[in-house]
Amino acid sequence: MTKPWRTYLLWFAQEHVEFRVAEIDSLLSLFNIEMRFTHKPVTEPYWIVEFASERDVQLLASRSVSLRNCLELWGHEKEVWKLHEKLKCYPRNLMDPYLQPNKSFKIEVETFCKHFTQKEKVDKIETFSYLPVQGPVDLRNPDVILQYIEYYGTVANNPPELPYDVFFGRWVASGLRQLIKKLSLKTRKFIGNTSMDPQLSLLMANQAKIKNGDIVLDPFVGSGSLLVAAAEFGGYVFGTDIDYLMLHGRTRPSRIAQKKREKDESIRANMKQYNLEHRYLDVLVNDFAMQFWREGCKFDAIVTDPPYGIREATERVGTSKENYTVSEEHLPTHIPAKIEYGISNIYKDLLSFSAKHLKVGGRVVCWFPVFRQDYNEDGLPSHPCLKLVANCEQTLTKVTARRLLTFEKLRDPTEQELNMDHKEITDFREKYFVVREETRKERRMKEARVREENRLQHIRDKV
C-alpha cells in the first residue's frame, strides 16, 4: 500500500524571490521528486506543499539555497485560537511517534517581520502546554523540534497588531543558507572585481542541475566563483578566460585595504580553501571566440557570466589591420592585439558552443544584461537545440537588470545548425553608456537648479 501524501511548510529566505520557483523546479527535476502545491506561492516567504515521502523533503532541502527550513505542517490558520483548536484535533497517531518519553524535544517560536522579546516568546511557548509531549526538554540537541511561526507580512517597519497567518509543525530539514556564509567573498582567498556572490553562484549551480561526477565548464571563468559553487555540488570543474593576469592572480587587488596580491592567490587556492581541490580540473587562458576543444568533447553543464562590457571589456583576439603577420622571431613573445567581441557575438558563440558541446539533457546557465524598459523575451538569445527552461530577473539599477537564463539541450545540432546564422541581439553596452551619460547630465542639471534656487533664496532672505 502506498503511504499517504503529507503536508509540509517550506519557508524561504526573502531574498532573490524571483529565483525561488526556478531553483525548486530544477531540484525537483534533478532528484526526480514530485511535489504538489496546496498553497500557490505569490510573494509570501512560504509555500504549503505535499510530498509522498519525508526523504523527498530532506533531499530537496539538502540542495536548496533559497530554502530556510521545512516543517511537517500540523496546523495553519489565520487566527491563533483556531490554530490551537486545530492542533488539539490533530490525529494522535501522526503526532505520537515524535512525542514519546524517549524523545527529547524543544519548541521554537519564529515571528516573521515583528520582533518579540525572549519573555514574550516563552509566553507563546507556554500556550502549547496541552500538547501530549512525554519526553524531556532539550534546548541544545533535541530529537524533535516543534516550531510555531507567526507571519506578520513582509513590511518590517509597519507590521499589523495580529499575525496574518500562524503555523505549527515539526521541523524536518534546513536548507543550505549556512553555505552562503561559508563561501563568503569577504573571507575568500582570491577574488576579482566581478566575482559572483556565493548565493547567486549556488543558485546557478542548482539551475544547472549539477550532480556528483559532472564535468562543468565556465568559459568566462574570471576568479572562478562559479567553479567553487559547482564543485560544492560534486562537479569536476574547468574554466577558461582571455585574461592571463586574472588567471595568474596578478590583476590589481580588489579589496580596498589590500595593496598587493599575495603570491599564492589563484582559483586553485580557493578550491583548497574549501577542501575542493580534488574537484578542480584546471583553468586555461583562451579566447572563447577561438575554439580549441575536440569535436566530440562533451560537458554535463556550462555555467557562466559573460562580460557585458561595463566593468570588463568584451574583447576577442584579432586585428583590424589588413594582411597582418608576425615574423617568426617575434612569435614567442608576441602578445596578440584585441578587437571588440560584442554582446551579440558572445551569446551567439555561447549558445552554438553549448548546442555542440553539452550532453543531451545538459544545461547552460548564463546571465544576460537587459534594459528593463526594453525587455522582451523575443530579444533573448536562442538556439533550436536549446530550450529556455528558466528566466529570472535580478534588478541592478532603476533601468537595468540582468536575467539568469537556463537552457536545456534537447538534441545534437544538424550540420546546417552548426553553421547557422543567429539573430542579432541588441547591444546592451551601447545603450548603457548613452543612458548613463543622459542620467549624469540630468543629475548635473538638477544639481545646478537646486544650487540656483538656494542662491536666490539666500538673496531673498537677506532682503
Ligand SMILES: C[S@@+](CC[C@H](N)C(=O)[O-])C[C@H]1O[C@@H](n2cnc3c(N)ncnc32)[C@H](O)[C@@H]1O
Ligand atoms: C563577468 S566576468 C566573470 C566573472 C566570474 N564569474 C567570477 O566570478 O570572477 C567575465 C570574464 O570574461 C572574460 N572574458 C572577456 N572576453 C573574453 C573572451 N573573448 N574569451 C574568454 N574570456 C573572456 C573576462 O576576462 C572576465 O574575467
